Amino acid sequence: VSTTYVQTAVDPADDARPPNSDRSRSENRLARRLVAPALVLMLLVTAFPMLRALYLSLFNYSLTSPEDKEFIGLSNYVTALTDPLFWRDTGNTVMIMIVTVAVELVIGFAFAMVMHKVIFARGVIRTSILIPYGVITVVSGFAWQFAFSNTNGFVNSWLPFVPDDFNWFGQYWSSMVAIMASEIWKTTPFMSLLLLAGLAQVSDDMIEAAKVDGATWWQRLYKVILPNMRAAIMVAVLFRALDAYRIFDNIFVMTAGANGTESISFLTYRQVIEQFQLGIGSALSVLLFLSVLVVAFVIVKLFRVNLADARQES
């Protein structure tokens, strides 16, 4: 198995720079000019709001009291980072991210296998698996809220171990289960789509070779398919984790943050939109941005180590 290695990426040796001729220089100039408008536009729409948030986060600033705007340095960050509410909401967000991404990875992989292997009605099956992803998150939130409702929902009557009048949104854990169910239902197809792309890259020759060597189905999965899909898995996990860390819609629709089910995005939303506190709200959004960077960094690091291991093995 270990000797079978299919080169899919471009060999670095082939990527030799073209000679630095006048023509290539002028082409580079042209390229820069062509890219410039898009770059400027992108900076305007992304960098400007980010820098503005960074700037506002240094002020004690309420929209309803513009005259009281006061520069306070990093105090907003200190307030946020020393407030138990921030850490409770971060805990909620991390939990939602880990649980939903883990469950989605397993179910998404199963769906990807189905989509990959299916030999009949391929289009219909692939489309039906992808439908939830086409549903707007707010709509999915409402649908699941109705499903879990103790007055007009069906979940209570379907689950034998749950009393018919059980109020899912009455306490923390059951609310979280409902929120995560909606999140998982809605985004698993996205995960499976990315995994399907990875699955399609695994060469059939390798699997055949493994079969000939006498590997069982599980061995083929663990030793051939999964290691060769690592890049695709990383992309899928990264995208979904970053998305899940910013969870907002489902919480907004299903509990509005009641019973301590608030996420960091929701906390930020409340400070800025409901309380009009632009200073602390901006500080929270900067912290949210930094946490997303940390999550991305951790996931990239985690998978890179594994990829290096895989290379050593081969």
Next chain:
Amino acid sequence: MTVRPIRRLATGVAVAALSMSVLAACGGDSGKPTLTWYINPDGQDTLTAIAKRCSTDDYSIKIQPLPSSATDQRTQLARRLAAEDSSTDLMSLDPVFIPEFANAKWLAPFEGGLANEVLDGVLKGPAETVQWDNKVVAAPQWSNTQVLWYRKSLAQAAGLDMSKPVTWDQIIDAAADHDGTIGVQANKYEAYVVWINSLIQGAGGNILDPATVESGRDAKVTINSQAGKDAAAVIQKLARSTAKQPDFTTSNEGTSLGAMFPAKGAGEFMTNWTFVYKNYEGLVGKPGGPKDKAEFEDLGWVRYPETVEGKESRPPLGGIAIGVGAYSKHRTFAQEAAMCVTDSDAQAALAVDQGFMPSRESVYASKDLTEAYPADLLTLFSQSIDTAGTRPKSAFYSQISSALQSRWHSPTSVTSGTPKKSADFLNQILEGKALL
């Protein structure tokens, strides 16, 4: 080579069409302007009729309903005003939005003779809520207040003399001893703050010092006082009493309505808004209402209960005032329209059709109202609105309210230490040192 001229022609047509539509959009300036009035969805039919009546040869008024929840109404208006939206001409404002919006300079003040006209004959409570920084920033349209609704038979059985002011202590004991209940609003929401505020003001105190309340973050927090403790004592007493209703901690304006004429039990004492009378009148013989006219006549009403015996109560104040957007392109017309939609005819129509009580004293004597409501009830409403206590007039009211809710809810956890806890938290919030 025929493709190019065709393409050029097509481009020319597209540009012409686009510029014509742009010109048409700008054309509104030269014609009769349309004023947009953002209303809260209550009483939309009557408000539509008022808007039609108040449209003139100079302008027409178009109504635009806001979302049903007060939070969403406030957020939507604030977003428009923060963006200096010139199409926000008129807006229906809850009293607690006024200080926030006025402080941000989003409301065009009524000046000179117009200001006097706005306040002419207006009861004291609503007149106070529409003033900010010594300016009149909105025109009161209708007012709401709470009174004590009760079953006469229950009060009689308990031996309470309802012709004199009653205290919370008395009614809680009376209900507990005579198979009755007490209806309040104690869910984690604005009306719970309304209750807390009225209890504190009824004991002679305030959440924030009225002298400094308009100074925003520098306002002095005064909730940790004897009045705060008296208020906490009432909530604590009810929370421990058998007179509390089963859904006490999640109760709202609607939940306690059914306990007035229950299948079993003696009924209730309930503090609730003015709509209660019309609600039960319409429910005679129907589920949730009195079983017949005689039982409906057992419904009594008196002034809001006293927190401390001998100290006049300060009933809650709600309602709607009409503000004019500071960025409106037609400010003069909008202020003229605001005067019209808050005139005596409009107030009488809202009272008779929707049960929204007038802000102007003279309207209570109008024939339409005296036919629709018992005379003593009208007197009670107007007196309560006149002497009502307002919630803190602060540009940070939304934060103050949320901070109170977080420390005073659940009502079953309220103790004599709650005023201190909430004062500490309020101070932190006002200083921007804690998250909400």
